[in-house]
Amino acid sequence: TGSGKSTTLATMIDSINESRSLHIVTIEDPIEFLHQHKTSVVNQREIGADAKGFAEALRGALRQDPDVILVGEMRDLETISTALTAAETGHLVLATLHTQSAPSTIDRVIDVFPSAQQGQVRMQLAASLQGVVTQTLLPTSDGRRRVPALEVLLPDDAVRNLVRQGKTEQIYSIMQTNTTRGMQTMEQSLAELVLSRQITRDTAFGVTSRREEFEALLARSGIAPPSDEHLPEALRGLRVAGAAQ
Helix, strand or coil: CCCCHHHHHHHHHHHHHHHCCCEEEEEECCCCCCCCCCCCEEEEEEECCCECCHHHHHHHHHCCCCCEEEECCCCCHHHHHHHHHHHHCCCEEEECCCCCCHHHHHHHHHHCCCHHHHHHHHHHHHHHCCCEEEEEEEECCCCCCEEEEEEEECCCHHHHHHHHHCCHHHHHHHHHCCHHHCCECHHHHHHHHHHCCCCCHHHHHCCCCCHHHHHHHHHHCCCCCCCCCCCCHHHCCCCCCCCCC
């Protein structure tokens, strides 16, 4: 979808491949980056050529005794359920979903299950989740390239409790106040990109889903929000928020 997820995952796999002696299995549709064996052994499986779907490929991968599993996309209940089980049994599972924030990613995983199962899934996810990164690529101020804006959630005890309790709407505030632990909200990332002049204010305002929070970050830095003067009168103050992930 042009958000850079595949490149980020490939970089993570390459870093593990170079630094640790592990068995890595990737499941992709299609394979976008070829990984050579380095310190690790990397087996890549492609949907269509090696398996009919992600769930089938993931079940097959588990029989190969992997340490790390990359699931290109978790598209259905069966794939998500199998990935959760793999994570619970000690595998490092890297996967993608189409969502717009770290908390909504957690909700998406839980909501795919029937309501009767969601309590148990919250327990599973709270115990096994290691991190969530929401990423989008934005044009730079000079228009010559694109840079990533990132929301990062690294679960601690407080986050895990909120996941168990179904209070994911409170996770945003934890990300806001835990930047020293490596967390950040999308709005904090956007503000940093604007302050460093990598992207324009207008570009950032077209992405944020929390305009007031973003405006407050800019105000604290002495930067005024972009003007709506160039917009038709009927559209002023109605900038579209959200980005494809």
